Amino acid sequence: MPSDKPEGLAADLNDATELTAFIDRVMKSQMDDFKIPGGVISIVKDGKNLFAKGYGHSNLEEGKLVDPETSLFRIASTTKLFTWTAVMQMVEQGKLDLDTDVNTYLKTVKIPKTYPQPITLRHLLTHTAGFEEGGVGYQITTDPEKLPVSISKTLAKHMPALVRPPGEMLSYSNYGASLAGLIVEEVSGIAYNDYIQKNIFDPLGMKYATVQEPIPASFEPYAMLGYAQENDRFVTKPPTFEGGFRPAGSGSVSALDMARFMIAHLQDGRYGDQQILKPETARLMHSPAFQFDKRLPAMDLGFYEMKMNGLRIISHGGADTLFNTGLYLVPDKQIGIFVSYSGGDGGAAAAGVAKAFFDRYFPMQEVKLPPTSANLEDSVQKYAGSYQFTRRNHTDIDKFFSFLSQISITVSNNQLSIGSGAEQRVYAPIGRDLFQEVGGTHQMGFRTDASGKVTYLFLDELNPMPLERTPLLDQSKFWLLLLGISVVLFISILIGFAFRRREIKAMPKPQKWAVRLSAATAAWALATCVATFFILFNMDLLDRLSRIPLPLALYLFMPIILVGLTVAIMALSVMAWKNKYWTVLKRVHYTLVVLAAVVMSLFFYHWNLLGWQFG
Structure with a gap:
């Protein structure tokens, strides 16, 4: 975005004419670009x-x-700020305690005692409860006839596994936020929708705001339509509904009503003569509650922190298949920004607007890296490797959708790199386990265990979603290498089968069937492999999260059949060696094909594609 002011000089935020012209240019640019x-x-x-x-x-x-x-934008996960505010209202009333076992408050759902530590509301508000991620087939719906849906029944039916001890690490959780909303509902005795309306929207005069799904009939004339681009034109898409997960993302709000909510939080809970939170409660909510590293942005009670041009920002975003939202509060400057979009790449656009605003009105001076000590440079190599997000699934079919969601850290000239080419970012060491982006403002930090082994990675721009070391069996590169070798072996057996038909026809019957079965297994394995990447990776996100498409349900028969074929050729491989079928070289080749089928079967087992493992 070109600027007509001298570099490094802040523009006057009180100049309404200049501000309007600037925002107009930025918004138009972002909407055109995305x-x-x-x-x-x-x-x-x-x-x-x-x-x-x-x-x-x-x-x-x-x-x-x-x-x-009046225009009602779907704000998706930004809705969580209403849920967290409701929790904190009840905390200050003495009805809830941040550090008490949530099972104390839950009446219809109970969380299993997977770990000695209980899950508390503080864990829910900081996304440190330890839940895995889930959602395939049930997270959203596009059918209003399925509404309204009970929060408690939804959470009981689709409870994710606890995969790490509460309080150990951030792992963003829609389930955790929905659980907090259920606690508000069951302890207050008021339905979640009604509680938010009565205790947040009404006091703040938010007349064009709702968490109800579908939105009330009186609001329908003001609803934003969601669009997708098809063949260079915008096409209306059906709205999505959170159903029983609505405390995590059902809000539809106008920009001026969100301005009221922002003002209340910036003024320690006060808007006009209304006080939705006590000052000390609001300040607690805006203070660090979980820190990966004290030198990096923290997770507050519901808000996550960012650093932008030296400013501490408390923020929350939201995205569904059609809408993207960003909310940014700067308590020290008493400034708040809300931006929301329908269709396109609104997430990138919202981030672009925020960056342009702070660059213009609070420009960052040149970032100078401190001198690096020799001992820091010597230890850089240990940070290299593959990392995967803590927010992922472990036990259901959802696990496969994180197969390619990994970040690789490489080392060059005693610096760390992410990405390659024009997208590459380089980070230099500035402290123990801390790195600064070269030529930029972002930072990354690492955690190590008692032995000095690196366990977690935190990128400040991705708060609150840290990453952890990817074990070998989860590394996509590891599996892609094995699958590649397997595919070559399968192709080789099929080529041999095609060119040796006369030879095979003359073989004794047991040998003939052994060769035919190996060819059938190879063909089925290749078909299953192709179907895996074609069907799963090409699934529309809306379909994936709202239902179990028939092609997916049918596809899942393929890995099971492959396992059956694999067991059969394993038995025939034993017979081939025992009865000395063919030459030694051909028996070795046959055995390698068997191992390739085993590898592919293990791939489907490891990534939860063996059977119908839906959450």
């Missing part, structure tokens, strides 16, 4: 609305423009 049909932004400062404006259309077919006062 193909977005509708967007909105509201900015508050010192307890007042500084700027609010809609861009594009809320309904392209009817030519309706976005209105910052």
Whole structure:
């Protein structure tokens, strides 16, 4: 974004004309670049609305423009801020305690005692409860006829496994947020939707805000339509609903109503003559509650921290298949920004708007790296390797969808690198387990165990989603290498089968069937491998999270059949050696094909594709 001010000099935020012109340019640029049909932004400062404006259309077919006062944007996970605020209201009333076992408050759902430590509300608010991620087939729905849905029944039916001790590490969890909403509902005796309306929306005068699904009939004229781009044009898509997970993402709110919510949080719970939180409660909510490293942005009670141009920002984003939202509060400057989009790559656009704003009004001076000591340089190599997100699945079919979601850290010239080519980022050591982006402002940190072995990676721009060392059996490169070798062996057996038909036909019957079965196994293995990547990786996200598509359900027969064929050729391989079929070289080749089938079967087993393992 070109600027007409001297580099490093902050523009005047109180110049309304200049601010309007600047935001107009930024919003138009982002919406054009990321193909977005509708967007909105509201900015508050010192307890007042500084700027609010809609861009594009809320309904392209009817030519309706976005209105910052009335247009209802789906804010997805930003809804969690309402849930966390509700929890903190009940904490200050003495009805809830942050450090008490949540099972004390739950009436219809009980969390298993997987670890000695109980899960508390503090764990839920900081995403450190230890739940795995899940969602395939049940996280959302597009069918309003399936609503309303009970929060408690949904959480009981789709409870994820606990995969790490509570309090150990961040692992962003929609289930945990929904559980907090259920606690609000069951302890207050008021339905979640009604509680949020009565205790947050009504006191703040948020007239165009709801967590109800579908939205009330009176709000339908103001609902933003979600769009996807197909063949260079925008096509309306059905809205998604969170159902029983609504405390984690069901909100639909206008930009000016979100401005009221931002002002209340920036003013320690006060908006006008209304106080939705006591000052000490609001300040506690905005303070670090879990820190990966004290030198890096923390996780507060519901908000996650960011650093931008030297400013401490408390934030929360939200995204579903059609909408993207970003909310940024700067308590020290009494500034808040809310931005939301329908369609396109709104997540990148929201981040771009925030960066452009802070670059213009709070520009960062040049970042100078401190001198690196020799002992820091000597230890850089230990950080290299593959890392996977803590937010992933372990026990269901969902696990496979993290197969390629890994980050590789490489070492060059005593510095760490992520990515390659134009996307490469380089980080230099600036302290024990801490690195600074060369030519940028971002930082990364690591955790090590008592022996000095690296266990976790934290990228400040990805708070609250750290990563952990990827064990060999989870590394995509490891499996892709084995699968590649297996595919070559399968192709070789099929080529041999095609060119040796006369020879095979003349073989004794047991040998003939051994060769035929190996060819059938190879063909089926290749077909299953192709189907795996074609069906699973090409699944529409909406389909994946809302239902079990028939192609997926049918595909899952293929790995099971492959295992059956593998067992059969293993038995025939033993017979081949025992009865000395063919030459030694051919028997070795046959055995290698058997091992390839075993490897592929183990691949499907490890990634939970053997059977119908839905959460």
